[in-house]
Amino acid sequence: MALPARVYLNGEYLPAGSARISVFDRGFVFGDGVYEVIPVYGGRPFRLTHHLQRLDASLASVRIPNPLNPGQWHDIFRELIAEHGAVDQSIYLEITRGAAPRDHAFPAAVTPTVFAYSQPLAYPAPEQIRSGVHAITVADIRWTRCDIKAIALLANVLMRQTAVESGCAEAILIRDDRITEGAASNIFIVSGGSLATPPKGPFILPGITRDLVIELARDHGIPCSERDILRSELFAADEVWMTSSTKEILPIVRIDDRDIGGGRPGPALQRMLELYQDYKHALRKGHAE
Numbered sequence: 001m002a003l004p005a006r007v008y009l010n011g012e013y014l015p016a017g018s019a020r021i022s023v024f025d026r027g028f029v030f031g032d033g034v035y036e037v038i039p040v041y042g043g044r045p046f047r048l049t050h051h052l053q054r055l056d057a058s059l060a061s062v063r064i065p066n067p068l069n070p071g072q073w074h075d076i077f078r079e080l081i082a083e084h085g086a087v088d089q090s091i092y093l094e095i096t097r098g099a100a101p102r103d104h105a106f107p108a109a110v111t112p113t114v115f116a117y118s119q120p121l122a123y124p125a126p127e128q129i130r131s132g133v134h135a136i137t138v139a140d141i142r143w144t145r146c147d148i149k150a151i152a153l154l155a156n157v158l159m160r161q162t163a164v165e166s167g168c169a170e171a172i173l174i175r176d177d178r179i180t181e182g183a184a185s186n187i188f189i190v191s192g193g194s195l196a197t198p199p200k201g202p203f204i205l206p207g208i209t210r211d212l213v214i215e216l217a218r219d220h221g222i223p224c225s226e227r228d229i230l231r232s233e234l235f236a237a238d239e240v241w242m243t244s245s246t247k248e249i250l251p252i253v254r255i256d257d258r259d260i261g262g263g264r265p266g267p268a269l270q271r272m273l274e275l276y277q278d279y280k281h282a283l284r285k286g287h288a289e
């Protein structure tokens with residue numbers, strides 16, 4: 001995927017090649033910052049209120065004040081989105097604690113760095129949606145604040161790379177014999193027509209896509225529970241899905257070389273994809289957020 005042409009950095013819109021941050025930025029030196037990824041359909045950001053709330057929660061957890069109010073964020077998004085017209089996009093935004101002499105403890109006075117851009121949304125290949133993707137299980141090697149959308153993603157990078165080197169699209173993370181989430185997604189299982197996904201807490205990112213899938217299930221009479229899921233339940237499930245802002249909902253049909261649900265996407269996924277598309281359609285028309 002090509003780099004975006006224009007970015008927002010600290011109050012300015014700049015050609016990407018001219019945007020500069022300090023080599024002493026704590027995001028660069030310590031990974032001291034947070035981020036969001038927000039899909040945009042028909043020019044409208046998807047679940048913007050939820051994304052800005054999660055951003056506020058991440059910022060509060062790492063004690064960086066939000067440098068911008070919601071109106072200012074909206075203005076930046078409008079400007080970045082307009083550049084690509086009506087094509088579906090994803091906004092990336094990042095806030096770091098800012099530039100200061102290297103010391104682990106917070107600097108006394110520092111101005112956060114604010115960076116954002118929008119680019120055309122890279123949808124999964126239609127074949128991945130039609131036929132499903134493969135995954136592996138790996139030990140979840142992360143810390144106990146996975147609920148913060150932190151830019152320090154080294155563990156996630158290593159776990160995803162292990163999946164890619166095994167010819168798989170995602171790594172499903174296991175902690176104490178239970179599923180937490182994917183390296184960059186949340187995980188659902190379907191058993192006997194019921195959905196289940198691990199509960200919110202310190203071990204998963206509270207995904208915005210995950211929340212919508214739960215909401216759509218509840219609104220349409222599909223049983224759905226947030227509960228601990230044992231690793232063994234993955235292999236016994238009728239269907240396994242991964243969800244994220246950029247992948248939406250993808251079926252996982254093979255895990256650790258074992259077929260799930262006969263190795264094909266199942267009927268519950270078809271139903272949820274319809275509900276999800278309906279929701280996006282309503283959003284494009286301005287009837288949903």
Ligand code: PDD
Pocket residue numbers: 037156181182183184185186204205206207208209210243244245246
């Ligand atoms: N990642 N869990 C992790 C660890 C993630 O990185 C992501 C998303 C999710 C799903 O969250 P949401 O539905 O809000 O996108 C769960 C983004 C897309 C990324 O890092 O690119």
